[in-house]
Amino acid sequence: MxxxxxxxxxxxxxxxxxxxxxxxxxxxxxxxxxxxxxxxxxxxxxxxxxxxxxxxxxxxxxxxxxxxxxxxxxxxxxxxxxxxxxxxxxxxxxxxxxxxxxxxxxxxxxxxxxxxxxxxxxxxxxxxDGTFQSSIGPKMGEMAGYCSVTHALACVGRTGRWGPPLRAAVIGYGSTGIGAVDALRAQGITDIRLVTQRPPSALGQPLNGVDNAQLVIDDADGGKLYAASGNGRTGLAQLLGSCDVIVNCVRQNPDAPLVFLTEEQATALKPGALIVDVSCDYGMGFSWARPTSFTRPLHHVSDTVRYHAVDHSPSYLxxxxxxxxxxxxxxxxxxxxxxxxxxxxxxxxxxxxxxxxxxxxxxxxxxxxxxxxxxxxxxx
CATH class of the missing domain: 3.40.50.720 (NAD(P)-binding Rossmann-like Domain)
Structure with a gap:
């Protein structure tokens, strides 16, 4: 042939x-x-x-x-x-x-x-049996998370090694989330909240300085999102409101997308907060979600909150x-x-x-x- x-x-x-x-x-x-x-x-x-x-x-x-x-x-x-x-x-x-x-x-x-x-x-x-096992290139996902966080922090001129300590939240912990956590820690950010759809017990050995919580959808509460841990549960928007850096690494189901924050909720975030949307899809994850570019990497969600969603961030390296x-x-x-x-x-x-x-x-x-x-x- x-x-x-x-x-x-x-x-x-x-x-x-x-x-x-x-x-x-x-x-x-x-x-x-x-x-x-x-x-x-x-x-x-x-x-x-x-x-x-x-x-x-x-x-x-x-x-x-x-x-x-x-x-x-x-x-x-x-x-x-x-x-x-x-x-x-x-x-x-x-x-x-x-x-x-x-x-x-x-x-x-x-x-x-x-x-x-x-x-x-x-x-x-x-x-x-025909079920999903793993990506052919988990390192590609890791690089996406790593490069997005590294580039976004450079764009806003911040690091956790010098200056005031920073708190971060990472939503999702597949290969992309692993890369994001690695980048945060490389930048000296060690106060990290990790929120995943899997229970914390399924994530393996806990990482030093990383608090794990499970993302819970409460249908009885109008589909509100919560972060549940051994200390109880907190509204996801409330948890994110305490963070300086918020990283989305969730691969969405386009037929049933999740929205972690709306524009109204974003106004309650910390002044100067940075949102890094590694897994950016239009209108998913965040109500305003849309890709940004290396030429114009940041979008202002409000007067004090910036959003980074460079859709091919591994090109940074x-x-x-x-x-x-x-x-x-x-x-x-x-x-x-x-x-x-x-x-x-x-x-x-x-x-x-x-x-x-x-x-x-x-x-x-x-x-x-x-x-x-x-x-x-x-x-x-």
């Missing part, structure tokens, strides 16, 4: 996005027949000290961006934007992070052009982030190159195909965008 060629793109149209999907130093760990199917954009290795002639020697060759889109079966582009989708050939394959859920336009182009899209953010390890990302996806390159007939044998790849020849495979995209389940998935 004919193997697929992969065009690895270096340039990104996303503002200040510098991460790349494959670290050049990892090429030597791939089998020669896989490397021979990979083509890199001109200048891809330059930021890492690898000239084009050396990269060409270790791969299928070097091409311009336009040539990659015109010639390759699969386009490996970490953070595609709408224009990238529009430049893909009909029935071409894209492997990257499309974040379709809240991007109706990119979804529509993928449907119209009969694209096949493998979503990196949906690539996870599955157990034998882009070289390290490229290494971590590359380590995560490298094991799947052989499967991708082998062709679509082989994808079904790998659940991580097969279940990450969110659009297959224009047909949307992820029902959450259809429900969130209010689309018909049948092709062409008309918006209802």
């Amino acid at each position: 004919t193997k697929l060629t992969v065009g690895v793109v270096a340039t990104s149209r996303k503002e200040n996005e510098q991460r790349l999907p494959i670290h050049p130093q990892h090429l030597g760990s791939l089998e020669a027949e896989v490397r021979s199917q990979m083509y890199f954009e001109t200048g891809y290795g330059t930021p890492f000290g690898m000239p084009d002639n050396e990269l060409a020697r270790q791969s299928g060759g070097i091409r311009t961006r336009e040539e990659l889109f015109a010639e390759c079966d699969v386009i490996l582009l970490f953070k595609p934007v709408l224009q990238d989708f529009m430049e893909l050939r009909e029935e071409q394959i894209l492997w990257g992070c499309p974040h379709f859920l809240q991007d109706e336009k990119a979804t529509q182009v993928s449907i119209d052009r009969r694209l096949t899209v493998i979503a990196m953010e949906a690539m996870v390890n599955w157990s034998e 882009w070289a390290s982030a490229t290494w971590v990302l590359s380590e995560a996806i490298l094991p799947y390159l052989g499967t991708i190159v082998s062709g679509e007939a082989h994808w079904a044998s790998n659940k991580t790849v097969d279940r990450a195909v969110e659009v297959r020849r224009g047909m949307v495979q992820n029902p959450q995209i259809l429900s969130f965008q209010d689309r018909s389940p049948e092709y062409p998935h008309t918006v209802l």
Whole structure:
């Protein structure tokens, strides 16, 4: 069976996005027949000290961006934007992070052009019974939490090592939350409230200086959110009101999103409070939630409260982030190159195909965008 060629793109149209999907130093760990199917954009290795002639020697060759889109079966582009989708050939394959859920336009182009899209953010390890086991790249999540907190504190000129002591709250403790806690502690912030949907006993060994509480939804109290611990329970908004830094690391269910603070509640936060929305989704977590950028990283929720939601914060440490990302996806390159007939044998790849020849495979995209389940998935 004919193997697929992969065009690895270096340039990104996303503002200040510098991460790349494959670290050049990892090429030597791939089998020669896989490397021979990979083509890199001109200048891809330059930021890492690898000239084009050396990269060409270790791969299928070097091409311009336009040539990659015109010639390759699969386009490996970490953070595609709408224009990238529009430049893909009909029935071409894209492997990257499309974040379709809240991007109706990119979804529509993928449907119209009969694209096949493998979503990196949906690539996870599955157990034998088909249940979620773990992310393929927990370090990527850790870097998101770490970089968001580190960059946000730099933006407001604060640290816990010098100046008045700071108190922080972290909501959620998956890989992103772990990175956030690591960043807070690296900045000398050790008074940390950790609020998770899991009971504290399920979190393993307690961290020094970190108080654990469980997020509780009280349906009898109008769905009000509480933080429950061995000392009783406190309204979540009240707990957050005592903190200088508030970090959201909760992966939301788009069909039943949680709101931790409204704009009205934000007025009761401490003057100078900083909210770091690592897991930012429009209107979820916080009533005002929306992504910010490296160019304008902060949004003023009130006269004294600032909100940071840079949606690609690991680009702050882009070289390290490229290494971590590359380590995560490298094991799947052989499967991708082998062709679509082989994808079904790998659940991580097969279940990450969110659009297959224009047909949307992820029902959450259809429900969130209010689309018909049948092709062409008309918006209802």
